Amino acid sequence: GDSVTQKEGLVTLTEGLPVMLNCTYQTIYSNAFLFWYVHYLNESPRLLLKSSTDNKRTEHQGFHATLHKSSSSFHLQKSSAQLSDSALYYCALRRINSGGSNAKLTFGKGTKLSVKS
Amino acid sequence: DPKIIQKPKYLVAVTGSEKILICEQYLGHNAMYWYRQSAKKPLEFMFSYSYQKLMDNQTASSRFQPQSSKKNHLDLQITALKPDDSATYFCASSPQGTEVFFGKGTRLTVV
Numbered sequence: 001g002d003s004v005t006q007k008e009g010l011v012t013l014t015e016g017l018p019v020m021l022n023c024t025y026q027t028i029y030s031n032a033f034l035f036w037y038v039h040y041l042n043e044s045p046r047l048l049l050k051s052s053t054d055n056k057r058t059e060h061q062g063f064h065a066t067l068h069k070s071s072s073s074f075h076l077q078k079s080s081a082q083l084s085d086s087a088l089y090y091c092a093l094r095r096i097n098s099g100g101s102n103a104k105l106t107f108g109k110g111t112k113l114s115v116k117s
Numbered sequence: 118d119p120k121i122i123q124k125p126k127y128l129v130a131v132t133g134s135e136k137i138l139i140c141e142q143y144l145g146h147n148a149m150y151w152y153r154q155s156a157k158k159p160l161e162f163m164f165s166y167s168y169q170k171l172m173d174n175q176t177a178s179s180r181f182q183p184q185s186s187k188k189n190h191l192d193l194q195i196t197a198l199k200p201d202d203s204a205t206y207f208c209a210s211s212p213q214g215t216e217v218f219f220g221k222g223t224r225l226t227v228v
Contacts, residue, residue, distance in 0.1 A: 006163075028126060033215050044219040045160070045207070050122040052215075090216070094215065104150070104173055105217055 002027045004093050006108035013115050019063075019078040021111045023091030026072060031096040032065050034074040035105070038086040048089070052096060069101070081115045088112050118145045121220035123208050126223045130198050137184075138193040140208030146218070149191040150170075150213045151183060154222075155204040166191055198227045204214045 003026045013019060027033065033052045051058045051067040051074065058065055063078045074091060074112040091108040124139040162221040165173040168187040169181060180202075182194045195202060203223040 034216075037219075042221070043145050044119075044221045046219070050215060092160075094217075096215075104165055104175065105152075105160075106162070107160040109159040 002029075002032075002093050002095070002106040004091050004106055006091050006111050008111045009109065009116065010112045013081045013113070015083055016080050016116055019076070019085065019113065021089055021091075023065075023074045023076065024072050025074065025091070025093045027093060027095065029095045031042040033094045033096060034065075034092065035092040036063070036065060036074070036076050036102035037090040037092060037107075038108070039090060041087075045090060045102045048114075060066075060114050081109065081113075083115050083117060084102060086113055086115045119135050119221065121208055121210060121218060123206075123220040123223050125223060126221070128223055130225065132198060132200060133228055135194065135196045136173050136198065136225070138195070138206050138208075138225070140191050140220060141195070142191075142210040142220075143206070144210055144218060145189075146210035146212050146213075147188075147190075148213070149185070150209040150211075150217065151191065151193050152207040152209060152219075153204045154207065160207065163193075164191075170212075177222075189195050195225075200227045203227045 035050045036048040037045045038048045054069045090110045092105045121142045148167045155214045161178045180196045184192045205224045208220040208224045211217045
């Protein structure tokens with residue numbers, strides 16, 4: 001089956017430093033959507049970024065990621081961490097089924113980002 | 118305003134009892150889901166419904182039964198509760214397409 005790997009369970013950074021959260025995935029399907037969800041405590045997980053296009057950078061709210069199918073990676077980056085970025089970040093994969101039906105999301109274990117002043 | 122409402126927010130249950138987790142979405146989506154997050158584990162897909170029909174079931178135990186009485190409702194009945202069922206249960210929905218929207222979750226503790 002599909003799988004998503006986020007090797008870092010916790011990333012601690014000083015405010016202003018760059019952020020990079022790693023995500024690699026495995027799927028037998030050639031077409032898949034990759035997502036980054038951000039989950040703040042006591043809130044709903046919400047979509048941060050998504051992509052299905054190889055080698056195309058996608059950006060939102062200062063974060064960016066590029067899907068690289070050759071290396072099965074979708075790393076999340078930001079040039080300068082802010083205190084408000086402290087949250088749990090999930091990488092997820094969803095197959096693109098023919099007919100647009102709604103396949104399940106497969107999540108990684110999540111990376112807790114802690115930004116300190 | 119939250120568009121996916123889950124009730125209750127917190128729930129404590131006794132081992133062996135039965136509980137129903139409520140989910141209503143007001144996004145007009147046809148697909149609804151349940152996910153579970155146990156301690157130190159990733160968000161785990163449980164069920165998907167489309168137009169009130171079960172599409173996918175990744176839950177091994179029949180103790181978990183989704184119930185869709187209305188188009189925008191997908192409740193989760195859990196019977197014979199066990200301590201291992203303790204988790205946060207997230208309801209989600211999506212339009213036909215890619216993005217999945219989540220509720221805030223129901224945190225279930227089984228004692």
